[in-house]
Amino acid sequence: METLLTIYQKQMESCSAGETAIHWADSRLNKIEISWKQFEDEVSLRAAFLDQIGCQPGQRVFIFLEPSIEIWYFFWAALQRGAVPCVLFPDFGADALSARLAVGKPDYLIIDRFREKTAAVLLENQTVESFIVLSEAETPTDGRIRHFVPADQQLSAVQVYSAAPSDPAFMIFTSGSTGFPKAVVHSHQCAEAILRSMRDVLGLTESDRFWCTAHPAWVTGTVYGVIGPILAGVELIQYSGNFHAKRWLPILEKQRVTVWYSAPTAFRSLMMSPAEFFSGFDLSALRAVFSIGEPLNPAVYHWGKEVLNREIFDTWFQSEAGTIRIANRPGDAVVPGSMGMAVDDTEAHILTEQDEECAPGTVGRLCLREGWQSCFAAYFGQPAAFESKFRNGFYQTGDLAVRDESGRFTFVGRDDDVINTSGHLVGPFEVESVLLEQAEIAEAGVVAAPDPLLYEKVVAFIALKDGVAWSSELETKLRVAVTTRLSGHAAPKDFYILVELPKNSAGKILRNELRKQLLSEA
Secondary structure, three states: OHHHHHHHHHHHHHHHOEEEEEEEEEEOOEEEEEEHHHHHHHHHHHHHHHHHHHOEEEEEEEOOOOOHHHHHHHHHHHOOOOOEEEEOOOOOOOOHHHHHHHOOOOOOOEEEOOOOHHHHHHHHHOOOOOEOOOOOOOOOOOOOOOEOOHOOOOOOOOOOOOOOOOEEEEEEEEOOOOOEEEEEEEEEEHHHHHHHHHHHOOOOOOOEEEEEEEOOOOOOHHHHHHHHHHOOOOOOOOOOOOOOOOHHHHHHHHHHOOEEEEEEHHHHHOOOOOOOHHHOOOOOOOEEEEEEOOOOHHHHHHHHHHHHHHOEEEEEEOOOOOOOOOEEEOOOOOOOOOOOOEEOOOOOOEEEEOEEEOOOOOOOHHHEOOOOOOOOOOOOOOOHHHOHHHHHOOOEEEEEEEEEOHHHOOEOOOOOOOHHHEOEOHHHHHHHHHHHHOOEEEEEEEEEEEOOOOOOEEEEEEOOOOOOOOOOOHHHHHHHHHHHHHHHHHHHOEEEEOOOOOOOOOOOOOOOHHHHHHHHOO
């Protein structure tokens, strides 16, 4: 069985040195082109740097950077050292970052600079052996800080680590509904499955130009942005700016993107532009559009056919699943709203609570039979949580779905409380924790509400302390607190004020009751 590194090395040997590996566009659409030879050299330089500062196989290298090609360089450099890279979302506030550092226990942390809102959390962390700082800006006094300036490095290449398929390869964080995020660990045995899904599901060849819009902190961005294109030898398009139709459409046109992998939230935002806006762009190179992150609404599918003159093919997988498990593919007869059919080595089943197979058309628990190649290897430091995801030979996805007679799967909902907003998973527990730390708040319960743009929005039910009155100023304060401590995606869109939140006999807030109140309000 091949590993990420063996396939990587074969790809570096087979690609023409001068051909472009990555086209990088900034927020102003200025672009640079990175050849395969340059990519290989830059990765080797950073691997040598990690070796020089003592990075050992099995150690964890966290990458906390603004969108930059350095994410790609250091990710693959860590793999070459046998270390375990993990990309963090750059908008994380102090609490969100602190939780992930506590769970993942990084040995090395790569940052652009020490940012005001997170510097204290970083420096207080005792597991980090070295902070690798990429800017030459003034830094705090700490003996663990090491600056990396490529032009100053005079390092010789080091031997690439010889990984076994079972060795840990990379880590991704996922949120949970009743606790802090879990660190999902994938092993090197996922390499062949990633390559197969690039070719057999997304249909990519070495003549394609591929744009995956997901941030590398999320599983889609890690697997299909950082890893997959390199393994498959596909030209990758990357954009470091924020979403905007007036930026994205010129990229699709000028970069001659052939396969585009994005999210329903992005497509719904594009739908706000008039149809004539799109007619001004030449998208003739674009042959396939895929969607990930949340179910693809039928309205978005129909919009794609009418405005883009392209079908949008929905796909499904999770951080734990590693690669696409269910998908619609070019050539399939697509039923709008359906996720498609099981792909690759997936055995997907709809089961009852008693683990019996549901009849076609019956809603049940979407489960995957154990044994698929890209299955995650562990939740780092949480063996009991890992074991709890498997029962009677099946992985419990936590999703509810239905399968029709032809084998197509349709998503129904989550059987836990994780909120999927704009393709970002938000754990209610984290948001509630921030709200409860505010002096005015007595109780807080956070749930999801349907939203036509975001798919789901974060909604907070709160009880105020005696003597506190609700006001627009307090509402702003709460949103700012969540945005600062966690991220903008986690900030509640709506607040509902209750005298007391519904609870069970153990004092646990009943989120199902809160959701019922939302329905009655609607």
